Amino acid sequence: MFKRHTSVISPPAYGIIRSAKDDSIFNGVTIPAGSDMVLSIYGIQRDEGTWQDAEVFRPSRFLDSWPRYGFIPFGLGRHICIGSRFSILESMLILACGRQRFRFAQADQEEVNPEVGVTLLPDRAIRLQLEPLA
Structure with a gap:
């Protein structure tokens, strides 16, 4: 839950580029x-229409199901990032090992x-x- 919510607040990639396969119309706009x-x-993961109180840190929102297209930090479908599973497992392992030994x-x-770069980064160092733990 914690990792998922962290990815909502700060997804590894802030946007992805796709090319339209066919002519389409979306919200009245023609896309050749x-x-x-x-x-x-x-933007999708902070949409108040999808997530009530999107800016509020509340990992429990992932206890139940969530909107299919409301959480896509690594992309979607056949173009999903091939490192997504590794990233999730690695961060969960680091967090779990750290929580066994420390209070953060x-x-x-x-x-x-x-801060926008190739990925989203914090605009300053975050000191922990x-x-x-005894």
Whole structure:
């Protein structure tokens, strides 16, 4: 749940490019075959029409099912990122091992904003305070 919600707030890729296979009409706009389109994963996953209180960190929203196209941090369908499973498993393992040994707390409460590069990155270093568990 935690990893999924983290990917909603800050997906690894903020957008993906697709080419229209056929002529299409979307919301009254004609899209000719071969046109390139950018799909905003960042925007989709923060859509208030899909996610109530999209900006609120609430991992429990993943306890039940969620909208099929509302959570696509690694893309979708046959073009999904081939590293998606590895990334999810690796981050879950790191988090689980860390939680067995430490209590995590954010050292400061400054807001962190996304910075656009090849992927989304935090605009500043995020400092964590680690307390060893007894």
